[in-house]
Amino acid sequence: MAASSKADDLAGIYLREWRSLLSILRCRTGSVDIAEEAVQETWLRIASPSETTPAILDRHAYLLRIAGNIAIDLIRREGRRAAVPLSEAVLATFADPAPSPEAHAIDRDELRALVRALALLPPKPRQALLMARCDQLTHAEIADRLGVSSSMVAKYLVQALRHCRDHLPRDR
Numbered sequence: 001m002a003a004s005s006k007a008d009d010l011a012g013i014y015l016r017e018w019r020s021l022l023s024i025l026r027c028r029t030g031s032v033d034i035a036e037e038a039v040q041e042t043w044l045r046i047a048s049p050s051e052t053t054p055a056i057l058d059r060h061a062y063l064l065r066i067a068g069n070i071a072i073d074l075i076r077r078e079g080r081r082a083a084v085p086l087s088e089a090v091l092a093t094f095a096d097p098a099p100s101p102e103a104h105a106i107d108r109d110e111l112r113a114l115v116r117a118l119a120l121l122p123p124k125p126r127q128a129l130l131m132a133r134c135d136q137l138t139h140a141e142i143a144d145r146l147g148v149s150s151s152m153v154a155k156y157l158v159q160a161l162r163h164c165r166d167h168l169p170r171d172r
Helices: 003-029 032-047 059-094 101-119 123-133 139-146 150-167
Strands: none
Touching (some): 032 059
16 A cells, blocks of 8 residues: 555544544643644644555554654643743742852952952042942032032043952952
């Protein structure tokens, strides 16, 4: 029997039995969606048979086996997709929002280095930087408090930022 006549026989069985096949898969998988997708994939597989299709003794059992294997593959694929977000969600519920001891130590070291770098700055650039970053003052407000022009405040900030960049560790 040629491959095309095998496919014709399988297609005929499929067309006669697709409702019962769908019902069987629904019971096996517990999912209407997976059962429907498996039945559709089964049609695609039997509609385009390969030349290496084996000799089939029981076409109905063969069709059921194909559909069952496809359903198993779909369930496994769905399980892999669902597993990643679920595990991340579960971990997020147990995650401690506090930094780890290592992160805490690194942050403390960086803060010490920043304090040392700021201590080496001349007073006006240091004050300008602290007012801009900590107090969130505008250039005009800083200029008014330091008794300098806004352009001088900009120069102080550039000087302070360069100084801090040059005095902080670069390994991070």
